[in-house]
Amino acid sequence: MSLQVENLTVYYQTLRGEVRALEEATFGVADGEIMGLAGESGCGKSTLANSLIRLSLPMKLIKGRVLLDGEELPIADMERMNPFRFERISIIPQYAMNALNPTRKIGKMIAELLRSRQVDGAGFLPELKRRLDLVELSHEVLDMYPIELSGGMKQRVVMLISTLLNPSLLLADEITSALDVSSQKAVAEMLVSFRDREFVRSLIVITHDISILYQIADSILIMYAGQLAEKAPTEAIVHAPRHPYTRLLISSLPQVGVKYAEKRLTGIPGTPPMLLDPPAGCRFRERCPLAFEKCLQVPPFIQVDPGHFVACWKEFETDAQA
Amino acid sequence: MRRYLGRKLLIYLLTFFLAVTIDWMIPRFMPGDPIMNVMSRIGAVVNPSAAQAMYEYYRHVFGLDLPIWQQYFNFWNSLLHGDLGISIYVFPTPVKTVLMRAVPYDIFLLIPSILLSWWAGNHFGAFAARSKWLDNTVSPIGYILTATPYMWLGILLAWLFGIVLGLFPIAGAYSFELRPALSLTFISSVLKHWFLPFASLFLVGFGGWAIGMRNMIIYELEADYSHYLEALGAPRKLIRQYAFQNSILPQITGLALQLGVIVAGALVTEVVFSYPGIGYLLLAAIQNQDYFLIQGCFLFIIIGVLIANFGIDIIYLIVDPRTRRGMAGETA
Amino acid sequence: MKPKKKNEFLYFALRNRKLRIGLAIILFFLLLALFGPLLIHNAPFDYVNPMGAEPPSSQYWFGTTFFGQDVFAQFVLGLRATFLVGAIGGGLGTLIGILIGFTAGYRGGIVDELLNMLTNIVLVIPTLAVLLIIAAYLQVRSILTECLFIGLTAWPWAARAIRAQTFSLRAREFVDLARMSGMKPTRIIFTEIAPNMMSYLVMTFILQFGGAILNAATLDFIGLGPTNAISLGLMMQYAVLWGALLLGMWWWFIPPGLAITAIVGALYVMNVGLDEVFNPKLREM
Numbered sequence: 001m002s003l004q005v006e007n008l009t010v011y012y013q014t015l016r017g018e019v020r021a022l023e024e025a026t027f028g029v030a031d032g033e034i035m036g037l038a039g040e041s042g043c044g045k046s047t048l049a050n051s052l053i054r055l056s057l058p059m060k061l062i063k064g065r066v067l068l069d070g071e072e073l074p075i076a077d078m079e080r081m082n083p084f085r086f087e088r089i090s091i092i093p094q095y096a097m098n099a100l101n102p103t104r105k106i107g108k109m110i111a112e113l114l115r116s117r118q119v120d121g122a123g124f125l126p127e128l129k130r131r132l133d134l135v136e137l138s139h140e141v142l143d144m145y146p147i148e149l150s151g152g153m154k155q156r157v158v159m160l161i162s163t164l165l166n167p168s169l170l171l172a173d174e175i176t177s178a179l180d181v182s183s184q185k186a187v188a189e190m191l192v193s194f195r196d197r198e199f200v201r202s203l204i205v206i207t208h209d210i211s212i213l214y215q216i217a218d219s220i221l222i223m224y225a226g227q228l229a230e231k232a233p234t235e236a237i238v239h240a241p242r243h244p245y246t247r248l249l250i251s252s253l254p255q256v257g258v259k260y261a262e263k264r265l266t267g268i269p270g271t272p273p274m275l276l277d278p279p280a281g282c283r284f285r286e287r288c289p290l291a292f293e294k295c296l297q298v299p300p301f302i303q304v305d306p307g308h309f310v311a312c313w314k315e316f317e318t319d320a321q322a
Numbered sequence: 323m324r325r326y327l328g329r330k331l332l333i334y335l336l337t338f339f340l341a342v343t344i345d346w347m348i349p350r351f352m353p354g355d356p357i358m359n360v361m362s363r364i365g366a367v368v369n370p371s372a373a374q375a376m377y378e379y380y381r382h383v384f385g386l387d388l389p390i391w392q393q394y395f396n397f398w399n400s401l402l403h404g405d406l407g408i409s410i411y412v413f414p415t416p417v418k419t420v421l422m423r424a425v426p427y428d429i430f431l432l433i434p435s436i437l438l439s440w441w442a443g444n445h446f447g448a449f450a451a452r453s454k455w456l457d458n459t460v461s462p463i464g465y466i467l468t469a470t471p472y473m474w475l476g477i478l479l480a481w482l483f484g485i486v487l488g489l490f491p492i493a494g495a496y497s498f499e500l501r502p503a504l505s506l507t508f509i510s511s512v513l514k515h516w517f518l519p520f521a522s523l524f525l526v527g528f529g530g531w532a533i534g535m536r537n538m539i540i541y542e543l544e545a546d547y548s549h550y551l552e553a554l555g556a557p558r559k560l561i562r563q564y565a566f567q568n569s570i571l572p573q574i575t576g577l578a579l580q581l582g583v584i585v586a587g588a589l590v591t592e593v594v595f596s597y598p599g600i601g602y603l604l605l606a607a608i609q610n611q612d613y614f615l616i617q618g619c620f621l622f623i624i625i626g627v628l629i630a631n632f633g634i635d636i637i638y639l640i641v642d643p644r645t646r647r648g649m650a651g652e653t654a
Numbered sequence: 655m656k657p658k659k660k661n662e663f664l665y666f667a668l669r670n671r672k673l674r675i676g677l678a679i680i681l682f683f684l685l686l687a688l689f690g691p692l693l694i695h696n697a698p699f700d701y702v703n704p705m706g707a708e709p710p711s712s713q714y715w716f717g718t719t720f721f722g723q724d725v726f727a728q729f730v731l732g733l734r735a736t737f738l739v740g741a742i743g744g745g746l747g748t749l750i751g752i753l754i755g756f757t758a759g760y761r762g763g764i765v766d767e768l769l770n771m772l773t774n775i776v777l778v779i780p781t782l783a784v785l786l787i788i789a790a791y792l793q794v795r796s797i798l799t800e801c802l803f804i805g806l807t808a809w810p811w812a813a814r815a816i817r818a819q820t821f822s823l824r825a826r827e828f829v830d831l832a833r834m835s836g837m838k839p840t841r842i843i844f845t846e847i848a849p850n851m852m853s854y855l856v857m858t859f860i861l862q863f864g865g866a867i868l869n870a871a872t873l874d875f876i877g878l879g880p881t882n883a884i885s886l887g888l889m890m891q892y893a894v895l896w897g898a899l900l901l902g903m904w905w906w907f908i909p910p911g912l913a914i915t916a917i918v919g920a921l922y923v924m925n926v927g928l929d930e931v932f933n934p935k936l937r938e939m
Contacts, residue, residue, distance in 0.1 A: 015669065054553045078552075085555030099550035101564050103571070103643060113551070116560045145644055162554070337775045344784060469864070469919035471871045473890060474911030481899050481907070492899065537926075579777060586782035590872055594894060605876060608786060620783050627780055 001069050001168035001201040003029040008064035010051045018060075019275045021047040023226045025064070026301055027309070029169070029202050034195060036213030036234070037206045039223035040272060045206045046094065048223070049171045051075060053091050068169065086117060090167035090200075094174045096158040100146040106157060107142030110164070119165065131160050131199075135190060152183055159190065163199045170200040176212055184209075188216045210253065214238055219307070222246050225272050225283035228301045232308040242310045244288045282311070290314045326645060330635050334628050341624045345617050346397050397617075406621070411612035421600065421618050427495055428599040430516065432588055435523035436577075443531025444573055448566050450532065451539040461536060467529025472587035476522040476594035483518060490518050493596040519595045523587060527580075534576060538569035571642050578634040581627050666931045673931065676924030683917050687737050690730030698728040698884045707903050717905035720896040728884050729909050735885040736867055736914065739801055743866035746805025748859045751812020758813070759820025760847075770817075773810045781807035785873060797880045800873060804866045811865070812858050819854050823847050853932035857925050864921040871914055886910035 006026050012019040022044045029035050037045045047059070052075065055061055061076040068088060074080040093099055101109055110128065111121040129139055135156040146154060155175065163170060172191060176184040194200050205217060213220050214234060221231040222243065230243035241247045248268045270287040273279055279286060281296040288295070294313040301311040304319050381387045388396070400407065406417040450460040484492035491497070496511040542548060542565035551561050589601030596602065600619050607615035639645050667673055696702045703714065703722035710717040716725035758769035785803050824847070832842045873879050874887025875894075893899075893907035 015666065054549070056552070082555040082557070085553060087555075091553050093546070093550055093553065095546040095550075098546035101547045101551075101568070103568055104564070105643075112560065113554065113556055116556050117554075147644060158550075333771055333774050333778070336771070337778050340775060341779055465919050465922050466915060469868075469917075469922055470915045471868055471875075471887075471911060471918075473872065473875045473887075474907075474914065477890065477894060477899065477907050477911065481902075481904065485899060485902060533922075582777070582780040582782070585780040586869075586872055589782060590875055593876065604783065604786065623780055623783050627778060631778055 001031050002067075003169055003202065004067040005052075006065050006067070008048070008051065008066065009062040010047055010055070010064075011060050011062055012047075013058045013060050014276075017276055020278055021059075021226050021275055022051065024298070024301075025228055027221060027228065027231055029204060031201055032195065034192065034203045034205060034216055034218045035231075036210075036217035036220040037204055037223065038208060038210055038213060038220055039229075040208065042225075042272060042275075043223040044226040045223050046173055047226075049091065049173050049204065049206050052169075053081070053085060053089055053171060054078075055081075086162075086167065087165045088167055089169045089171070090162045090165070091171040091173060092155075092159050092162045092175050094177075096155045096175060097151045097178070099158050100154060102146050105143055105145055106149075110142070110161060113161070114164075117165075124164075128160075128164070131164070134193070134197075135160050152179070155179075155187070156190075159187075159194075163194055166199050168201045170194065170203050172203060172205045174207055176207060176209065184212060185215075188212050192216050210238070210249070222249070225278065226275055227283050227298075228309075228311055229284070230308075230310045230312075231301075232305075232310075236305075236308055242304065242308070242315050243312050244290050244314070245284050282313070326639070327635070330632065334632060338624065338628060342398070342401065342621065343394075345620045345624070346394060401621075406618045407614035409612055409615045409618075411607055411610040411615055417614045417618040420603065420615060421622055424598055424600045424603050425622065427597065428588065428601075431519055431523065431592075431597065431599060432584070435520050435527065436584060439524045439527030440531050440573070440577055443528040444535045444570065446528070447532035447535025447537075448539050448562075448569070450536050451543070451565075452562070457536070461533065464529045464532040464536070467525055468533055470526055470529070471590075472522065472526055473590040473594055475526055476519065476591045479518050479522050480594060491515050492518065495598050515595075515597070519591050519597050522591050522594075523584070526587060527584070530580075531573065535569060535573060538572060539565050542568050571638070574634060574638050574641060578631050581630055585623060585627065663931055667928075670927045670931050672923050672927030674927075676920040676922075676927060679916055679920035680924070683733060683913060684737060686730060687733035690733065691727075694724065694727040694730060696724040696727050698731050699723060707898075707901065707906070709903075710905050716909055717903070719892065719906055720898065720901075720903070725889075725906055725909065728889055729886075729913070732884050732886040732889055732910060733913060735797055735880070735883055736870065736917070738797055739804065739870040739885075740863045740867040740917075742798070742801040743804035743808070743870065744859060744863035746801060747808035747862045747866065748812050748855070750805065750809035751858065751862070752816055752855065754809065755813035755816030756820050759817040760824055762821075762824075766817075769813075773813050773817075776807070777810040777814075782872065786876065786878065795879070795881050797883055797885075800870055800880055801866075803873070804869045808862060808865055808869065812862055815858055816851070816854070819851055820847070823850055853928070857928055857932075860921050860925045860928070864918040867914060867918055886914055 005028070008022060008025040009020075010022040012021050025048060037048065039045050051059060051061070052066060052073070055075045056078060066073045066075055068084070073084060073089070100106065104112075114121040114124060128142075132139055132141065137153060137156055137160070141149065141153065141157065149157065159175070175191075176187055179187065191203060191205065195203055205213065207213065210220070217234050219231060219233050220237040222229045222237065222245065224245050230237065230241065230246045232241075237246060238250060241250055245268075248266075252267050268287060273283055273286065280298075282288070282291075282299050285291045285295040292314070297313075299311040299313050299316070301309050302316075303309050304315060310316075378387070386393070404418070406421070409415050409417050409420050412420055446460070447464070450457050450464070480492040483489045491514055493515075495515050496502070496508060497515075500508050500511055502508060539562075543561070545565075548561050548565060551564070585601075588599065589604070591597070592599045592602040593605060600622055604616065604619040604623075607619060701722045702724055703718040706718070706722050707720050708714065708718045714724055714726065716729055719725055719728075754769050754773065758766040758773075785807065788803070832845075837845075870879070870885065871887035871890070874885050875891045877891060879885055879888050879891075887910070889910040890907050893903065898904075898906045
């Protein structure tokens, strides 16, 4: 599978104007790749994920296109997207714990969902049971109501349902955010096993927690205030980041074994800009220690090393000099 | 589940006890003397000593010469024996007989209007929630109907269809010259007299349910599970079906809560159309200071409402799968 | 800069169509109730028209009743009574509902069980039947008495809604935080919980207001309304009692019912509009 996103621009319609939540996103995800999508709250990562699969009001597609396996996805058309959903592209939503109909038994809901997608529910039962074993849920779950399950169990049910038809691309939206550390590890490993067993071909894992991505992602895409900042293989992002924001982000992470007295944690001073009327050019400009007058223009997101993309005028300069 | 039913039963028993006490208490404190009323009606008794003796006799017959606490105790006693006393207003007919004559009319009026308005209103409300355009044209009708006072709609219908258009009669349960019989003329007369009061109750209820359902469905369609199904490409039909089924549950509870309001509406409608149901009887009883008939009417209304409530609770139990499993569906 | 919270609500409120329409209708009738009586020359119960019942004319804007009374005079004064009962009766019901609902929701446990049982009992009893009997006992009834009746019997609806809202708010983190920081309970209630419930309380009051008007109309119609004033419900009672239906005196019974329908309908629509203003998820784009 291959995903190509070109100049994807999505704004939110509000009564106070347009919130420019996603600006000119261009990137690709290769077959079998697990790409992490990271950034602060409100940087546009959820917008990006949702626009790929469920672009509904108040989101509005301004421009750009998405190609899945070379075929253009009609993301702006809710009706025409239906054949692609679930089978080609699927999502484990941020609200996974509330995503199940409270008055339906799990098994019945799955059967009705499959039937409505013209998939034979009865024939699916053995596969369903196999997958239940894989996510370590007992078969009796099928006979229970969502209210009888714990939060973690519900999340695993949703993970199972979302991958049931072996989609090419799976979006996992902040699925570890509400969990404790050991559960986070288990869920992260489950995601990787999905890819390894070819239940899904590629993954986009959205989170603000870079340490998780360090464990499972092949590459990481960093976003800031609706713009793409940097995309590179995981090692590069963590050990040799090139975008000022990424550098500050990585350096502000606590390191195991280092005491506060030895090395102080620094945050990044300032706050992200309001996207209702964002600043011109690079949106990190006002907090960036390296900003200069060229930054008033939007830097393009281009490749500076094999598989390494950055949007920073300073880096292009450095690169040109090198 | 047992806890749920047990709790409900407790409330109903307490309510019954409280209501019966109120029922017994209040007519006692009404102004006016019902015995004098009866006596003046059966003919003026000129001889003062004879009048006095008669007064004492009636007081004894109605048990009004006993101390208060004993009257209360006797009341419960006869209640549990199914004896509701003798009506003063329609002396000497027993209260129970008078009431039983009125009950069929109420059942005939209330059951169809409640059930039909609930069913039709809910489906209509769900239908309105389908599209913005539908919603904007249909909702105002619902709001207007549910804001209409019951008696005004009755008056309006009576005037428009009864007087101006002359299509329906506006008083009584059947034509005054007919006698109850299993004939076509009688039945058609009953139906013609029944239609306008029924329509009045139906329309107001319909508006209320439609609006309520529309609001619930819109809420459900914005719930996380609906969004998840959309993301998984489920057809709109399935999502709407789930929203509907989840919205019906609070509407069932809502029906139980509305019973008091519906009873009030029926009472007022019966007054407008002189329809001989229990509500109409209650009003006549008050105007004639008939203690026992008042108590009997009130008792029947209370029992009816409690039974209906319990019935609805059982239906809810059947319909909401979660309550059967002993989980919080609707709290008691 | 981010606009202040109060201004945000005002902003959306002014733009909400349902709110505007509902408010406009209510204001119209309110102004009529306040200033209408200044326009009338006749007292409502005076027999001014020797011809008896007559349809609307330039002299009698809403016509006259069976007894030759000025219907318009009755109408505008009846409007006053209606608004009064709605405000006071509805206000009382809301107040009691807040007291009981909030206590039940905040305290929980046995207090909640008992208050809940009380609420359910009052809910189940068809209060009109009780009121019928009580009101018949009082020979002279004023508008205030009617307000009292209505307030004392309509509160369960408010109590239920407020209890549910209190429950959900009580479990929220910021309340726990306040409690842990040692804030006194009354302070928590007023500074943390109340502002978040304010919108809910306003909507509850609006519903109680509308319900009180409808209840008053019903009581008046049966003959249990105030004995010393005129109200819209009483107008309808007299109309039906004196054969307005059979004699086709539509000007006598149409205006009062129409006014009630319009006012209560406007209140309901306003309520939905307010819900949209306070609940961003429902806002139309």
